[in-house]
Amino acid sequence: MIKDRARTETYREAIMQHQSFIQGKVVVDVGCGTGILSIFCAQAGAKRVYAVDASDIAVQAKEVVKANGLSDKVIVLHGRVEDVEIDEEVDVIISEWMGYMLLYESMLGSVITARDRWLKPGGLILPSHATLYMAPISHPDRYSHSIDFWRNVYGIDMSAMMQLAKQCAFEEPSVESISGENVLTWPEVVKHIDCQTIKIQELDSVTARYKFKSMMRAPMHGFGFWFDVEFSGPASSPAKTSSGISVASGSSSVSPSREGNQKKRSNPSDALVLSTSPEAPPTHWQQTIVYFYDPIDVEQDQVIEGSVTLSQSKENRRFMNIHFEYSSAGRSFVKESVMR
Amino acid sequence: MIKDRARTETYREAIMQHQSFIQGKVVVDVGCGTGILSIFCAQAGAKRVYAVDASDIAVQAKEVVKANGLSDKVIVLHGRVEDVEIDEEVDVIISEWMGYMLLYESMLGSVITARDRWLKPGGLILPSHATLYMAPISHPDRYSHSIDFWRNVYGIDMSAMMQLAKQCAFEEPSVESISGENVLTWPEVVKHIDCQTIKIQELDSVTARYKFKSMMRAPMHGFGFWFDVEFSGPASSPAKTSSGISVASGSSSVSPSREGNQKKRSNPSDALVLSTSPEAPPTHWQQTIVYFYDPIDVEQDQVIEGSVTLSQSKENRRFMNIHFEYSSAGRSFVKESVMR
Numbered sequence: 001m002i003k004d005r006a007r008t009e010t011y012r013e014a015i016m017q018h019q020s021f022i023q024g025k026v027v028v029d030v031g032c033g034t035g036i037l038s039i040f041c042a043q044a045g046a047k048r049v050y051a052v053d054a055s056d057i058a059v060q061a062k063e064v065v066k067a068n069g070l071s072d073k074v075i076v077l078h079g080r081v082e083d084v085e086i087d088e089e090v091d092v093i094i095s096e097w098m099g100y101m102l103l104y105e106s107m108l109g110s111v112i113t114a115r116d117r118w119l120k121p122g123g124l125i126l127p128s129h130a131t132l133y134m135a136p137i138s139h140p141d142r143y144s145h146s147i148d149f150w151r152n153v154y155g156i157d158m159s160a161m162m163q164l165a166k167q168c169a170f171e172e173p174s175v176e177s178i179s180g181e182n183v184l185t186w187p188e189v190v191k192h193i194d195c196q197t198i199k200i201q202e203l204d205s206v207t208a209r210y211k212f213k214s215m216m217r218a219p220m221h222g223f224g225f226w227f228d229v230e231f232s233g234p235a236s237s238p239a240k241t242s243s244g245i246s247v248a249s250g251s252s253s254v255s256p257s258r259e260g261n262q263k264k265r266s267n268p269s270d271a272l273v274l275s276t277s278p279e280a281p282p283t284h285w286q287q288t289i290v291y292f293y294d295p296i297d298v299e300q301d302q303v304i305e306g307s308v309t310l311s312q313s314k315e316n317r318r319f320m321n322i323h324f325e326y327s328s329a330g331r332s333f334v335k336e337s338v339m340r
Numbered sequence: 341m342i343k344d345r346a347r348t349e350t351y352r353e354a355i356m357q358h359q360s361f362i363q364g365k366v367v368v369d370v371g372c373g374t375g376i377l378s379i380f381c382a383q384a385g386a387k388r389v390y391a392v393d394a395s396d397i398a399v400q401a402k403e404v405v406k407a408n409g410l411s412d413k414v415i416v417l418h419g420r421v422e423d424v425e426i427d428e429e430v431d432v433i434i435s436e437w438m439g440y441m442l443l444y445e446s447m448l449g450s451v452i453t454a455r456d457r458w459l460k461p462g463g464l465i466l467p468s469h470a471t472l473y474m475a476p477i478s479h480p481d482r483y484s485h486s487i488d489f490w491r492n493v494y495g496i497d498m499s500a501m502m503q504l505a506k507q508c509a510f511e512e513p514s515v516e517s518i519s520g521e522n523v524l525t526w527p528e529v530v531k532h533i534d535c536q537t538i539k540i541q542e543l544d545s546v547t548a549r550y551k552f553k554s555m556m557r558a559p560m561h562g563f564g565f566w567f568d569v570e571f572s573g574p575a576s577s578p579a580k581t582s583s584g585i586s587v588a589s590g591s592s593s594v595s596p597s598r599e600g601n602q603k604k605r606s607n608p609s610d611a612l613v614l615s616t617s618p619e620a621p622p623t624h625w626q627q628t629i630v631y632f633y634d635p636i637d638v639e640q641d642q643v644i645e646g647s648v649t650l651s652q653s654k655e656n657r658r659f660m661n662i663h664f665e666y667s668s669a670g671r672s673f674v675k676e677s678v679m680r
Contacts, residue, residue, distance in 0.1 A: 008494060039496050063500030154348060156379050160403030 002034055004284040010274040011096065012040050014126055014231035017272055018092075019044045021124055021233060025091035028052060030081055030114045031107045035061035035074065037094050042073045049073060050090070052114075054080045081110045081117070090118045093195075094126045100175050101288040102132040102227035103203065103310060104320045104339050108193070112200050125195040127229035127274070133187035134210060134225050136304055137178060138218040143295060146170075170222075170291035173322060173339045177286045178224055180279040184298070185215045187277075190225070190308060205311040212304045219295035220304070223324070225288045226278065232271035290322055290337050304328040313338055342374055344624040350614040351436065352380050354466055354571035357612055358432075359384045361464055361573060365431035368392060370421055370454045371447045375401035375414065377434050382413045389413060390430070392454075394420040421450045421457070430458045433535075434466045440515050441628040442472040442567035443543065443650060444660045444679050448533070452540050465535040467569035467614070473527035476552050476644055477518060477564040483635060486510075510562075510631035513662060513679045517626045518564055520619040524638070525555045527617075530565070530648060545651040552644045559635035560644070563664070565628045566618065572611035630662055630677050644668040653678055 023045035029038040032051035058078035077084040097107035146169040150161040190208040306325040313319030324335040363385035369378040372391035398418035417424040437447035486509040490501040530548040646665040653659030664675040
């Protein structure tokens with residue numbers, strides 16, 4: 001993941017942008033991995049960086065820190081944030097905690113724990129905010145490749161395979177790269193997270209109602225999800241919109257020209273944003289698509305509405321259940337999907 | 341895998357090439373999957389085709405057969421070849437049984453069972469022969485991308501990560517596509533299989549000694565494996581070489597001009613060959629590479645020798661152990677690898 005340049009370079013830029021705050025301060029890096037973000041913070045002038053990771057990679061992180069002559073500044077702690085001891089308050093929490101679809105296997109819970117255990121009032125959390133978006137998508141090539149293929153295979157009618165093919169291809173969410181062209185209308189916010197105030201209980205189950213108006217006539221194949229995170233300082237928190245929800249920064253926008261009543265945050269702080277939208281530079285997170293088993297033909301201006309609920313699976317707490325309720329043009333259905 | 345055109349089209353061509361033998365005969369398709377090979381055989385004029393598959397795909401295969409109006413000719417049997425009953429002898433066995441590196445998760449055992457249970461003397465097995473090859477390879481780009489990357493990551497010395505990176509990247513065999521350019525010399529045969537005579541016990545453990553003479557000066561990164569299968573009829577079995585081993589058909593050759601004493605089969609029968617060599621059209625099998633943890637600089641004409649043993653893992657009978665003994669220019673070592 002360190003090879004994801006968009007990710008690593010945005011983090012470095014964010015650290016450098018907050019250098020005046022970080023200088024001489026104490027930092028904790030939650031889930032430090034190879035230690036690269038801790039080293040960036042040390043390079044930015046941090047007095048001390050606690051680099052915490054529960055996995056064995058902490059052993060390598062310690063070596064990396066040593067090889068770069070930073071052992072006096074960067075203290076690698078091999079353990080969970082719940083278990084390790086830090087005997088001082090910290091000024092800054094940095095973490096690359098985001099999972100696919102933002103919340104799948106995310107480490108946000110550890111960031112919250114670190115915040116509640118060690119962060120000084122007025123401290124900085126990087127990233128400061130995260131937003132998960134969804135939008136209806138059309139992806140005829142992908143559908144055709146996976147499903148229509150079976151209509152005629154070397155001259156043989158294999159359409160009997162199509163039901164199974166749909167199950168194999170579309171039962172689970174798919175992490176893949178789509179383009180702005182695949183998106184039928186502006187995204188809506190599924191969940192906006194302020195890392196200073198989010199509570200762990202809020203993440204058990206996230207429900208959002210959605211209401212889209214298709215900007216074109218097209219076969220709709222499902223919903224796409226992506227997210228962005230924002231790196232704004234405590235003094236420059238973005239203004240809330242009147243609805244109380246901060247919505248889509250510019251980098252999450254998609255190609256069709258904006259119409260209708262969707263909200264767009266003006267991003268007054270000009271905070272740095274790492275976006276995983278179809279129109280942003282590619283990242284290892286790509287986008288996550290929940291496909292329907294069959295395409296739905298939607299007309300221009302057709303309203304598509306319903307709700308989506310993301311919750312921890314009872315089968316395995318690492319898994320994420322995605323429950324859709326969909327209703328449009330007199331047709332409604334439910335789709336359940338599990339991200340394993 | 342049905343989308344692998346090289347595979348499916350070669351099978352169809354092989355069936356059509358043996359049409360005069362197949363016409364009016366009884367065929368068994370071992371591991372029929374979607375039933376496509378069974379349908380090809382029915383189209384070629386088989387009297388009856390038993391399409392056997394232990395997996396639930398047999399249910400779809402039955403539907404596909406029905407949709408193509410072949411239910412009277414193609415009998416789908418949902419079960420293992422060890423368990424299903426066929427109350428007549430068969431003239432032809434067809435099967436797409438090959439796994440990665442030919443033998444990993446292969447269904448050759450089921451083909452042998454079917455042969456011993458049902459095949460008439462003088463019957464046809466398609467493919468008739470299979471050969472696994474190996475050759476030393478050089479792949480600096482891949483090595484550099486996985487390992488050298490860590491020498492300087494955004495200006496930070498992360499070489500402490502290299503040992504772990506080598507383990508992650510090169511502990512297990514890697515299924516990937518290489519080109520003829522990556523191959524240091526002509527391949528040698530690891531195992532040649534005559535499907536008419538092979539015994540199941542021979543597959544428990546396969547050992548081959550190898551002796552290569554590098555055709556160039558290059559860093560050697562490991563060994564590549566690939567295979568071909570041949571579709572020759574009972575009346576046109578290929579001649580054995582004087583050593584008793586049939587060796588590399590033309591399609592497995594690699595780019596450098598042939599020198600030295602390697603054997604090359606003249607393929608007198610002009611039998612159809614499906615090759616997965618780096619120079620053949622790509623297939624879903626690609627090639628399998630066992631990388632060393634560190635490259636070895638070899639000189640032109642340097643002799644590389646040793647042995648390789650492929651055997652069933654004791655940890656899990658589906659896994660394959662690969663044991664290498666390597667010796668060259670006074671240096672020798674052993675590498676163990678498990679294909680999971």
